[in-house]
Amino acid sequence: SERCNHCEEPYCVYVCPTGASYVKDGIVLIDHNKCAGCGACIMACPYGARYMHPAGSVDKCTFCAHKIQN
DSSP: OOSOOOOSSOHHHHHOSSSOEEEETTEEEEOTTTOOOOOHHHHHOTTOOOEEOTTSSEEOOOTTHHHHHO
16 A cells, blocks of 8 residues: 555554654644654554655645545
8 A cells, every 4th residue: 555544553653753643533644843754654654655755754645634624
């Protein structure tokens, strides 16, 4: 899979040293303001779904959380 599988127990969230990765309503998200760009979550993701955004923070599929909220 190239997309985030929004794991029930996401390793990427547990390894994030800044708390930027978190789960809300079953969706794994990233707070880009907290992300230090260390890449720990990239290495922890078993699906290879995370990547380094050119702006310097990690990014991934958000399951279109902004649309689900509406």
